[in-house]
Amino acid sequence: MAELRTLARPYAKAAFAAAQEHKELAEWAQVLTIAGQVTANADIRQLLANPGLEEQKKAELILEVVQDGLTDQIRNFFAVLAENRRLTLLPEIAALFNTYRADLERTVDIDVTAAFELTDEQQQKLAQALSRKLEREVSLAASMDKSLIGGVVIRAGDLVIDASVRAKLNKLADALGS
Template sequence: MATNILAQRYAKAVFSMAAKHDQQQGIIAELNGFRRLLQQNPSLRAGLLYPFIPRARKIAVLDELGARGLSPLARDFLILLIAKRREHLLAEIIRLLNELLLSSQGLLAIRLNSARALTSQQQNTITRHLAQHFGQQVILQTGVDATLLGGITIQVGQRLIDGSCRGQLEKVRYELSRN
């Protein structure tokens, strides 16, 4: 089964369980904090995410973290991932949970990369056009990717809209190679 489909299933299940207890924001904040903790602590990340570490040891680490403030729902979810050997999906599941939370609030997260930094006026114009196009309030996250050569790429969930020079050149190269 494709990784992103599995991650979507886990994210929807956790979000649904959290919604039953009205803890969506809390659980997502906890998991975001846990992700930051893993990013800042390479040895902890290695201990929990590397597949050759025994499951019992990983669960013991989670139990210790749970004693330091991890909620039972977050702890049980992380233990389930370990038991099913799905730890590698954690970052994608957390990303999807954040999208689900925004969506439940009527917001749409959009990632925009450009070849150079956009002015605030350009960002506002793009945000306004995207909000009109998608019919939702947009949370725009911007980044700079010099490899685009020019133009922009827009990512909405799993969908990528490529309006970059690099993307256009790749399309031309593909078309020429087909002939």
């Protein structure tokens, strides 16, 4: 995974620079996200691995699925990816592009898993507190997992805050076992 990210990074940076230059961040993000989802599909990955199909044709097939928001710059970007046999990197390119965009726009997507259903008021208070702590605009998605017993697990990119009872019990068990 790390190697794929390393290969994808220059393409993601180039795409981000082009999107910024033409003030098309939203369009590029949409196209790359859809293309990344398409190329992450196992059947499409098998198609992309087919040596009998020309690289440019593979790019055209992906762009046919995307359809909306295709500018000349985006088409050229996909042509370069095809020429360099890097279409399979699209999921990583999309992820990096969206990370660069979130950094620029000072936003963060946060997933909160709680042992109980969070009310709208609780979600709003949590979002406000995290927004102050992270100094970013927060988009919060909440889900429920009763196996946590109590508390919450918060995920924001690489940051994970596990304040669940299950995690505390596991930590206690480890301490007693050693």
